[in-house]
Amino acid sequence: MDVVAWITAASLAAWVWLLLCRGFFWRTDLRLPARSREEIDRWPDxxxxxxxxxxxxxxxxxxxxxxxxxxxxxxxxxxxxxxxxxxxxxxxxxxxxxxxxxxxxxxxxxxxxxxxxxxxxxxxxxxxxxxxxxxxxxxxxxxxxxxxxxxxxxxxxxxxxxxxxxxxxxxxxxxxxxxxxxxxxxxxxxxxxxxxxxxxxxxxxxxxxxxxxxxxxxxxxxxxxxxxxxxxxxxxxxxxxxxxxxxxxxxxxxxxxxxxxxxxxxxRLGDLWRMVSRSAYAQLRHNPVVLLGTVLGLALVYLVPPSALVAGVAAGSAPTALLGGVAWAVMAGTYMPMLRYYGQPLWLAPLLPFTAFLYLLMTVDSAVQHYRGRGAAWKGRTYARPRAAPEQR
CATH class of the missing domain: 3.90.550.10 (Spore Coat Polysaccharide Biosynthesis Protein SpsA; Chain A)
Incomplete structure (x- = not known):
């Protein structure tokens, strides 16, 4: 197996782990706990x-x-x-x-x-x-x-x-x-x-x-x-x-x-972009190392499978194409329950790598805006990173 095939195998392994070992995050059946069958004598204020x-x-x-x-x-x-x-x-x-x-x-x-x-x-x-x-x-x-x-x-x-x-x-x-x-x-x-x-x-x-x-x-x-x-x-x-x-x-x-x-x-895409990018870098604790790891992780998990499938077919590498196709299929399968929850067509599931790429760009843009002094801007206010905030007693 060549280097690309090994990278694709790592992506597939990541998806198997996400599927089985990440709290079944992809399931959408976790709804509000059922009401108590007993009548509440006094409803709280x-x-x-x-x-x-x-x-x-x-x-x-x-x-x-x-x-x-x-x-x-x-x-x-x-x-x-x-x-x-x-x-x-x-x-x-x-x-x-x-x-x-x-x-x-x-x-x-x-x-x-x-x-x-x-x-x-x-x-x-x-x-x-x-x-x-x-x-x-x-x-x-x-x-x-x-x-x-x-x-x-x-x-x-x-x-x-x-x-x-x-x-x-x-x-x-x-x-x-x-x-x-x-x-x-x-x-x-x-x-x-x-x-x-x-x-x-x-x-x-x-x-x-x-x-x-x-x-x-x-x-x-x-x-x-x-x-x-x-x-x-x-x-x-x-x-x-x-x-x-x-x-x-x-x-x-x-x-x-x-x-x-x-x-x-x-x-519009710009509206969604601002919603995500205003807090994405704060989610990463304004840490460039964590940002780099996030970008590489997103690329490995979401971008490698479709890229490997296309590259494997073009180069005649069956292992690369097979691994990429299976990883992409697992990815799309985990996304389908959320699409059903939102009443959206399931053919959107294979487009998840493209959406993930958009989120990758939004995250990078969030970091860029932060270092330009425009990070975490919302409705006319821009907030500094938490450590810049003075302590109150």
Missing amino acids: VCVVVPARDEAAVLPESLPSLLAQDYPGRAEVFLVDDGSSDGTGDLARVLAERHGGLPLTVGSPGEPPAGWTGKLWAVRHGIGLARAREPEFLLLTDADIAHQPDSLRTLVAAARAGGYDMVSLMARLRVASGWERLVVPAFVYFFAQLYPFRWIAGKRARTAAAAGGCVLLRDEAARRARVPDAIRHAVIDDVSLARAVKRSGGHIWLGLAERVDSVRPYP
């Missing part, structure tokens, strides 16, 4: 905290769904207007008057101090307002997330039944444009590969992650983990939140959503 910055375009779809929650206990919504310039706060008040439902409080924390991201500063302000009501649970949800009427009831019932301190749902992202069909399901697929959902629920497992669009959190667990203060500089705040809760002894769970949807559109 819940406060919903919604950080919002320039969200007037999506708020008419998302906020009414929160106000219309069919929750048997006491629940209240706190929307925190994080310095919006498009009238987000005023629109929220208008929507509350028009639709009624759960009580709504709109607050504004002002600009975040040094060392805080805008979203976490807004979350901190919202939690402060909520704690005046002494809730048992906090629902942290983004302003672009729409909830089915029984979403809150189901989340709370699952947390109670499973004894979880945090229950998070990966909201079903919008898939309408051609680029969304190509990129969005792969985004969730890659996330699950990086943080296998089945490992997250294990009390002894170190893996911890959450989906920031929908996080139900016990207030007691939040206090114990000192969040959001302990993660005030985190750009990838959902993963940092999960790690903080789990480190403090919390039991957490993450799965795919059936009642929670993102209404934010990403119709």
Whole structure:
């Protein structure tokens, strides 16, 4: 066997390992834990905290769904207007008057101090307002997330039944444009590969992650983990939140959503590119060595199989072509469940190497933007790497 065949064999070995030894990340049957069959005598108080910055375009779809929650206990919504310039706060008040439902409080924390991201500063302000009501649970949800009427009831019932301190749902992202069909399901697929959902629920497992669009959190667990203060500089705040809760002894769970949807559109490739690249290098801890390893790993796992198949056929090398074809088939097979979950045609599965190549370029671009001083830019703010943030006591 030549060198190319050996490299292809390594890629196939990597796919066999991913298929069998990575927490079955490719399966999409891990959904919200079933409700307890026993009727809850007293539904706990819940406060919903919604950080919002320039969200007037999506708020008419998302906020009414929160106000219309069919929750048997006491629940209240706190929307925190994080310095919006498009009238987000005023629109929220208008929507509350028009639709009624759960009580709504709109607050504004002002600009975040040094060392805080805008979203976490807004979350901190919202939690402060909520704690005046002494809730048992906090629902942290983004302003672009729409909830089915029984979403809150189901989340709370699952947390109670499973004894979880945090229950998070990966909201079903919008898939309408051609680029969304190509990129969005792969985004969730890659996330699950990086943080296998089945490992997250294990009390002894170190893996911890959450989906920031929908996080139900016990207030007691939040206090114990000192969040959001302990993660005030985190750009990838959902993963940092999960790690903080789990480190403090919390039991957490993450799965795919059936009642929670993102209404934010990403119709063009540039929109999706900015979504990924703004935090990709932060995910790699701003480490160029880790970046190099990630690029090489992506190339080995996703780009080698189709390249080897084509090269093997062209050169008449049966071992190379066979190994590349089998690796590509395993790759496509693991992607099919996610495509089904998103209701997309299965012929998109063999295109995963192309999508992975786009993500590779987005990751490299994230590093380039970081070193140009434009990394982690979002809605007019650019954040430094965490070590640059001053310590607060």
